[in-house]
Each structure stands twice: as C-alpha cells, then as structure tokens.
Amino acid sequence: MAHAGTLEIKNLNKQYTVKGEPLPVLENISLSIKPGEFVSIVGSSGCGKSTLLRLVIGLEQEYQGEILLDGKRIVGTSLDRGIVFQEHRLFPWLTVEQNVGVGLLNADLSPAQKKKTVDEHIALVGLKGFETAYPYQLSGGMSQRVAIARALVNRPEVLLLDEPFGALDALTRSHLQQELQRIWEAEGITAILVTHDVEEAVYLGDRVVVMQPRPGRIKRIVDVPLPRSRDRGSYAFSQIKDDVLSEFSDTPHSDVKLVTPQESLGANWQFAW
Amino acid sequence: MTTSTISSDASLPQLRRFDWRGLVLPAGFLLVWALVTALGWVNTKLIPPPQAVLSTAVSFIGKAQFFNGLGASLWRDLAGFAIGSLAGVVFGALLGVSRWAGRIVGPTFHTLKHIALFAWLPLISTWLGQGDAAKVLFIGLSAFYPVALGALEGVHGIARSQLEVARVYGFGRVQLLFKLILPGASPQILAGLHLALIYAWLATIGAEYLLAKSGPGIGDAVIQGKAAFDVPLVIFGMLLIGLVGALFNQIANRIEARLLRWRDARH
Numbered sequence: 023m024a025h026a027g028t029l030e031i032k033n034l035n036k037q038y039t040v041k042g043e044p045l046p047v048l049e050n051i052s053l054s055i056k057p058g059e060f061v062s063i064v065g066s067s068g069c070g071k072s073t074l075l076r077l078v079i080g081l082e083q084e085y086q087g088e089i090l091l092d093g094k095r096i097v098g099t100s101l102d103r104g105i106v107f108q109e110h111r112l113f114p115w116l117t118v119e120q121n122v123g124v125g126l127l128n129a130d131l132s133p134a135q136k137k138k139t140v141d142e143h144i145a146l147v148g149l150k151g152f153e154t155a156y157p158y159q160l161s162g163g164m165s166q167r168v169a170i171a172r173a174l175v176n177r178p179e180v181l182l183l184d185e186p187f188g189a190l191d192a193l194t195r196s197h198l199q200q201e202l203q204r205i206w207e208a209e210g211i212t213a214i215l216v217t218h219d220v221e222e223a224v225y226l227g228d229r230v231v232v233m234q235p236r237p238g239r240i241k242r243i244v245d246v247p248l249p250r251s252r253d254r255g256s257y258a259f260s261q262i263k264d265d266v267l268s269e270f271s272d273t274p275h276s277d278v279k280l281v282t283p284q285e286s287l288g289a290n291w292q293f294a295w
Numbered sequence: 296m297t298t299s300t301i302s303s304d305a306s307l308p309q310l311r312r313f314d315w316r317g318l319v320l321p322a323g324f325l326l327v328w329a330l331v332t333a334l335g336w337v338n339t340k341l342i343p344p345p346q347a348v349l350s351t352a353v354s355f356i357g358k359a360q361f362f363n364g365l366g367a368s369l370w371r372d373l374a375g376f377a378i379g380s381l382a383g384v385v386f387g388a389l390l391g392v393s394r395w396a397g398r399i400v401g402p403t404f405h406t407l408k409h410i411a412l413f414a415w416l417p418l419i420s421t422w423l424g425q426g427d428a429a430k431v432l433f434i435g436l437s438a439f440y441p442v443a444l445g446a447l448e449g450v451h452g453i454a455r456s457q458l459e460v461a462r463v464y465g466f467g468r469v470q471l472l473f474k475l476i477l478p479g480a481s482p483q484i485l486a487g488l489h490l491a492l493i494y495a496w497l498a499t500i501g502a503e504y505l506l507a508k509s510g511p512g513i514g515d516a517v518i519q520g521k522a523a524f525d526v527p528l529v530i531f532g533m534l535l536i537g538l539v540g541a542l543f544n545q546i547a548n549r550i551e552a553r554l555l556r557w558r559d560a561r562h
C-alpha cells in the first residue's frame with residue numbers, strides 16, 4: 023500500500039507577519055529527499071524546523087518556492103503524509119483506541135480491518151492493555167506513543183516527526199527509535215525526523231540536515247554512510263556525531279529566543295462563512 | 296488488566312457517601328416550627344403547624360388535581376427545555392463556528408441577553424395569550440440563553456491545534472462537527488444544559504404564577520391555595536417545587552458526570 027514518495031523542496035522561503043512586520047522564518051531551503059530515505063533535521067530552538075514540517079504536511083499555504091511530492095505540488099493535507107506533532111494533540115474525549123482510530127476515519131477499510139490495524143499499532147507502541155484509557159490517565163510519554171500510532175496507522179508514504187521522543191525516558195526512547203527504524207524499513211516509507219538529540223539524528227538518519235536560525239537556513243548536510251542497525255558506541259558513529267555537534271559550537275547561546283506561543287483561545291479560527 | 300484500576304471512577308460525585316450532617320439544620324428547623332406552632336406563639340393561620348401541611352399533602356396527593364397539575368407543569372417544562380436547548384446548541388455552535396454569524400448576529404445576541412428573562416413575559420402574553428403556547432415559549436427562551444452561551448464558549452475554547460489534527464486526517468464538515476466541535480465543546484454545552492434545566496423549571500413556575508388561570512399546573516395550584524388562604528397548600532406547593540428542582544439537579548449531575556468521564560477527575 024504505502025510506496026515511498028520523492029520529496030523535493032526548491033528555494034523555499036517562508037515568512038510570518040508579526041505586528042505588521044515581516045518575520046523571515048525560512049530562507050532559501052532546497053532539499054531533495056529520495057524515496058525511502060530517512061532524513062534527520064537538527065537545529066537550535068526557533069530555527070524553523072516545525073514550520074518546515076507544517077509546510078510539507080500542508081497546514082501552511084503561503085510560501086515562496088516549491089514543495090513537490092512525486093513531482094506534484096503539495097496542496098493541503100493528505101492521508102499520504104502523516105505527522106507526529108511536537109505536542110501529542112490527542113482528543114481528550116476519546117480513548118486510546120479511538121484516538122488511534124481517528125487516523126483511519128477516512129481510510130478505505132472495513133470496520134473489522136480498521137479495528138485490527140488499530141490493535142496492531144497499539145501493540146506496536148507498547149500500549150496493549152491501555153486501549154480504553156483516556157488521555158488524562160496517560161503519562162506524557164504514553165500520550166506521545168499514542169500519537170505515533172495514530173500517525174502510522176494510515177501507512178503514509180511520507181512520515182514527518184517533530185521531536186516525537188522528546189518527552190520519553192531514555193529506555194523507552196531507544197526502544198521506540200528501534201521500532202521506528204524497523205517500521206521505516208518494513209514499510210519503505212520516506213521519513214523526516216526533527217530532533218534536538220544529535221545522537222538520535224545520527225542513529226536514525228541517512229542524512230542529517232543541520233539548520234541555523236534567523237532566518238532558518240540549511241547550514242550543512244552530513245551523510246551517515248553507516249550500515250544499520252548502528253552501534254552507538256562505535257568509533258565511526260561518534261566521529262559523525264562529533265562532526266554534527268561541531269556545527270553547533272559557533273552558535274551563540276544568547277541567541278536563543280523564546281518561541282511565541284501559537285496556541286490561543288478565543289474565536290481565532292472561525293470559518294470564513 | 297491495568298485499565299480496570301486506572302479507569303475506575305471512584306471519585307465521581309454520585310458515588311460519594313451520603314453525609315447525614317447535612318440534615319441537622321432542616322431537622323432543627325422542623326423542630327422549632329413544630330414547637331412554636333404547638334405552643335401557640337405564632338398565628339397558626341399564617342404559619343400552620345407541620346402536621347397541617349402534611350395532612351394537606353396527603354389529601355392533595357390523592358386528588359386528580361395534583362397529578363394533572365404536576366403532569367402539566369412537567370410537560371410544559373420539558374417541552375420548553377427541549378425546544379429552547381436544541382435551538383441554543385444550534386445557535387451557539389453556529390455563532391462560534393461561523394465568522395459571518397459571529398459578526399452579524401453576535402452583537403445583537405450579546406445585547407438582547409441582558410434583557411431580564413421575566414421582562415419578556417408581557418410581550419409574549421400580548422402575542423400568544425395566557426395559554427400553553429406562551430408558557431412553553433417563555434420556558435424555551437429561559438433554556439435558550441444558557442445553552443447558547445455554553446455552546447458559544449465551548450466552540451471558542453477548541454484549540455486551533457486540534458483543528459489542525461482534523462485537517463491532517465481529512466475530516467469532512469460533518470466529521471468536523473460531530474468528531475471535534477461538539478465533543479470538544481461538550482463540557483460547556485452540558486454546563487449550559489444543566490443551568491437551562493434549572494432555569495426552565497423556575498420559568499415554568501414563574502409563568503404559571505404570572506399567567507394564572509390558564510389550565511392546570513403546580514404553580515397554578517399554589518396560586519389557588521393563596522386565593523383560598525390555604526397556607527398549608529401554599530407551603531406544600533413550595534416544597535414540591537423545590538423537590539422537583541432538586542431532582543432535576545441530581546439527574547443533571549449524574550448525566551454530566553457520566554458523559555464527561557474522560558475529563559480528569561482531579562479538575
């Protein structure tokens with residue numbers, strides 16, 4: 023079902039308007055991702071990583087440049103592209119299995135097939151036994167695992183992950199990293215992972231894209247020509263890791279500024295009718 | 296399984312044990328009431344003894360007038376509540392969801408809601424007379440406001456980030472309404488419905504008092520009791536009205552707790 027897509031980003035520029043002033047967020051991003059490739063993106067906070075994923079998933083329409091999937095311009099969202107947001111974004115009124123089922127709401131499957139797929143993915147993220155729990159009964163890491171299951175359940179061609187393991191403990195994190203690698207290999211999907219964790223980026227990525235802030239640009243792309251599964255303790259691994267880390271050393275930390283909260287209450291999302 | 300322990304809702308209000316200490320004050324009041332009337336310290340024409348109220352209650356409950364009255368009041372109450380709250384959910388949700396409705400209807404709605412509820416009665420009875428139509432409309436209006444406001448608030452409270460999830464999974468309009476907007480707004484809608492249930496009962500009795508001599512009703516019976524200087528009947532009527540209100544409140548509490556069991560009980 024899922025076949026991998028070629029993702030091409032050409033001369034992408036994106037700016038937000040903040041208090042009437044244009045705020046450039048992404049500048050001249052060009053990146054070509056082969057079918058079935060795994061690309062990691064690292065960069066300091068606020069350098070536009072989430073914005074880049076929002077553009078690829080189709081939640082932002084205004085930008086200059088081109089984003090092409092299999093040669094076709096991306097317009098709006100599609101079930102071919104899945105995303106795990108930085109926050110889990112589960113619906114609190116749905117149980118774990120219902121939340122995962124949201125991913126299949128518009129899938130072309132019979133109810134029995136949907137149930138089976140949902141169960142498989144709940145087991146995959148290690149939440150068997152919690153099918154009927156509500157989000158408030160889960161820890162942050164468990165919620166994030168539900169969100170991962172929800173994104174995977176559709177078997178998307180392209181899977182975008184925005185710091186999906188940030189909230190997890192080290193053990194669960196490394197377990198899920200291996201699971202993600204296994205799923206990616208088994209399904210042959212194209213994956214883009216945003217992370218703060220350089221080791222994670224090198225462990226999972228065929229390439230590591232290093233971004234720099236204000237405006238967000240690609241600083242360097244580091245190849246990771248190591249066979250899988252990778253040995254984090256090996257010399258070659260730590261050499262590549264150090265190489266990526268060296269790109270950060272010249273970023274002054276005083277530069278990091280607060281990301282403005284995007285979430286706001288009130289009637290700020292009304293439909294135009 | 297693990298879920299059986301974490302999903303137990305032992306903390307829900309209806310399962311709390313009954314606290315008998317709450318009965319101390321009513322019991323004391325009853326005692327004082329019985330004493331002062333028995334000792335003749337008060338005019339028992341104005342303040343009849345408890346046993347007089349009780350015997351009135353017993354004889355009144357046996358009469359057809361009682362059942363017809365209570366039935367008529369409840370029917371009007373529920374009809375008005377159903378119409379008003381349905382209209383309230385639709386109106387409030389539309390106002391919250393649609394930019395045009397918000398801009399065109401919003402200001403008028405937010406101004407009109409300041410008209411005290413009972414101030415509508417003269418106009419309504421001028422149009423529709425004293426009959427059931429006028430009463431049901433008035434009760435409906437009383438239920439409409441809290442539900443509409445609750446639905447509006449609930450829809451406004453839905454996070455943009457959840458709307459994005461709906462977009463990612465390709466929700467259509469109907470799915471958006473039934474899978475995100477209504478469940479997302481349900482805590483505020485239910486709070487509005489709860490308030491509406493209480494307001495509607497107040498409005499039922501109020502309408503029967505003010506639009507009197509118009510068919511059976513529990514408020515009507517009280518008014519007749521007053522006209523006949525039957526104070527025990529007036530007191531019994533009051534107690535009955537309070538009892539029905541308390542019962543509605545209990546039912547609403549239970550339904551709310553059941554439907555909102557997905558919310559953190561610690562809230």
Ligand SMILES: Nc1ncnc2c1ncn2[C@@H]1O[C@H](COP(=O)(O)OP(=O)(O)OP(=O)(O)O)[C@@H](O)[C@H]1O
Pocket residue numbers: 038039040045047065066067068069070071072073074108280281282284
């Ligand atoms: N809706 C918006 N309106 C205005 N500015 C925005 C908006 N969303 C993001 N920004 C700005 O764009 C910049 C990039 O934000 P983005 O969330 O993409 O960063 P990020 O790299 O994902 O950061 P982090 O690692 O902290 O998640 C930030 O400076 C942020 O303030």
Ligand SMILES: [Mg+2]
Pocket residue numbers: 071072073108184
């Ligand atoms: Mg981000």
